[in-house]
Amino acid sequence: MDEAKEIVFSGIQPSGLLTIGNYIGALKSWVQLQEEFTALYCVVDLHALTVRQNPAELRRRCVETLALFIACGLDPKKNIMYCQSHVPAHAELSWLLNCHTYMGELQRMTQFKDKSQKHEDNINAGLFTYPVLMAADILLYGSHLVPIGDDQKQHLEICRDIAIRFNNAYGDTFVVPDAYIPKVGARVMSITEPSAKMSKSGEEGSYIAILDEPDAIARKLRRAVTDSDGEIRFDPEQKPGVSNLLTILHAFSGESIEALVQKLAGKGYGELKNAVAEACIAGLAPVQAEYKRILNEKSFLEEVMRDGAERAGAIAHKTMLKVRKRLGLAPYKL
Secondary structure (H helix, E strand, O other): OOOOOOOEEEOOOOOOOOOOHHHHHHHHHHHHHHHOEEEEEEHHHHHHHHOOOOOHHHHHHHHHHHHHHHHHHOOOOOEEEEEEOOOHHHHHHHHHHOOOHHHHHHHHOHHHHHHHHHHHOOOOOOHHHHHHHHHHHOOOOOOOEEOOOOOHHHHHHHHHHHHHHHHHHHHHOOOOOEEOOOOOOOOEEEOOOOOOOOOOOOOOOOOOOOOOOOOHHHHHHHHOOOOOOOOOOOOOOOHHHHHHHHHHHHHHOOOOOHHHHOOOOOOOHHHHHHHHHHHHHHHHHHHHHHHHHHOHHHHHHHHHHHHHHHHHHHHHHHHHHHHHHHHHHOOOOO
8 A cells, every 4th residue: 555645435335227327426536636645445235234135146236346346347456356255354343443433423313214204114323333444444545535425424424423523532543534516516416306306216217327228228318307387507506417318428429518408408308318428338338348348357356355355454454553552452463
């Protein structure tokens, strides 16, 4: 690890198909960050367990998510990419931080409230303490920056609070991380409900998956929600559907939103949707082709996963030695 570079950490759950929201809001910015920072990108399979999973599907999706990371442009030689469960220190540090996190803090988390409503038959303790595991993920590697969307600020805030509390109690132990929020495309909205973030856990027609076939992309975008006044302009408050389509078009075409609005002036929403579909299909085609190629290289993916876990584990081990000493846990040798 290059100690002269700041450290970036981020992760994505392997539950469900990754969407263009993940691609625009996370993966594309990760590719840019890999040139400037020491970056750890994690398939957070432990987080996925707050919802009941099919074991065979979860194992498959872990590998597929890693393959998609690489297909989107992340270089295994420049980044550390691994599965969360392959580094046991994530779970160990999570427990130690649980003992330094207050119930009231966790009860205020909006994600717990939202997910409790969606999964009333499975409101488990892991769902409640999810933010602590996320804090452990980040603090384990001395992360300076965490790429997040606007809706994840609360998670980073509790992570910072836990780190500061621990440092105040036991001495300087953790780096207190800051947010890295991309200025454009950080929050891609649902195409059927533009007031809500695009999510891979949403209804199938509400998101475009990175691996969707061209016909499926065009079909979904034809059904995208707009409004009734017919004017193409960027106004997230008054025209969330149209603004969301312009954001997606900007992300895939590279043209500024202002230039796109001028180009589409006087045209109908049908032409806007067609332009978005064409840009999405063209932009995703090379990613999809590379993904299919990489997925067939089983030994390569196994090597990337194993190497990433070893590199991440080495960093995590140093952190845990310091944490255990600070807490007064009995020393042991591996």
